[in-house]
């Protein structure tokens with residue numbers, strides 16, 4: 001990219017290492033977790049909303065496309081820089097600005113890592129519901145723009161259900177705020193899941209929820225996928241909504257076992273991993289309902305009643321993406 005243009009960007013960004021031209025860093029930053037991407041002409045790391053505004057104004061003046069970047073964990077090749085584009089890395093904007101415990105809401109910058117936010121919320125007994133398996137590396141900005149879900153989306157919904165407001169910088173540097181209760185067309189809904197095409201998220205107000213007092217897990221192993229599907233239907237029919245209900249097929253079970261000892265039964269065709277959460281009374285009731293169905297339909301049933309046992313049961317599923325990556329296969333279980 002033209003050095004006089006690079007100098008102009010350098011003048012509007014204050015932070016150290018905010019303007020990067022090192023080819024190796026550009027290539028690394030320009031590729032996502034799965035290896036998709038490209039090498040941008042320039043990497044910029046703004047530290048504030050005002051810096052994002054200045055960058056977008058300059059980029060528009062020079063007609064340079066801008067590709068936003070969070071944790072680069074998306075599964076949609078949603079971050080595709082090249083030599084003619086600027087990669088805008090939002091991870092320096094990583095402050096939790098406010099946690100309002102009584103109102104159960106938090107105001108955050110876009111580069112806050114999902115898992116880091118959950119850690120800050122835990123002492124208040126609160127959480128941000130979206131729990132993508134990429135929690136340790138994905139950002140709230142990326143969660144919003146990909147409308148991320150997670151294992152617990154069945155009961156608690158996806159990111160769309162938990163965003164109250166978003167501040168966005170548009171291509172020409174205009175700053176707008178979109179609220180969930182705005183009248184007229186649902187522009188916030190249009191932005192959520194837009195894969196970086198509409199603007200740069202510079203702040204978000206998130207809806208929080210109380211962490212359920214108790215969570216217990218069950219695993220069912222099934223002789224056929226049909227039995228597992230019938231089990232899912234039977235559970236849903238009872239009105240019990242598991243916090244999570246995850247499906248592992250035969251190919252997935254065998255593939256995972258090649259790279260780590262998951263402890264999952266390898267003789268079954270399908271595995272269901274089920275979380276039940278709520279108060280002790282609710283959990284006891286729902287566990288009994290679900291277990292009764294599993295005992296009827298599954299060839300093997302396991303319980304995980306404390307955090308350690310649950311972590312062991314979920315290990316294979318939660319590490320599936322990195323295990324698949326290690327396999328070198330061009331597919332993923334995400």
Ligand SMILES: Cc1cc2nc3c(=O)[nH]c(=O)nc-3n(C[C@H](O)[C@H](O)[C@H](O)COP(=O)(O)OP(=O)(O)OC[C@H]3O[C@@H](n4cnc5c(N)ncnc54)[C@H](O)[C@@H]3O)c2cc1C
Nearest residue numbers: 070071072073074078133134139141142143149195196201
């Ligand atoms: C191991 C692993 C497990 C995963 N598990 C799940 C899962 O369980 N559920 C699920 O839904 N997804 C999952 N994903 C996909 C991915 O983690 C999510 O899509 C996540 O929300 C992406 O966040 P990110 O910060 O990495 O965003 P990036 O990958 O950096 O960016 C995603 C998109 O958003 C744009 N973008 C980023 N930040 C901004 C911003 N501030 N403003 C505007 N645009 C922006 C980018 O240009 C890109 O188009 C997984 C991925 C991996 C690697």
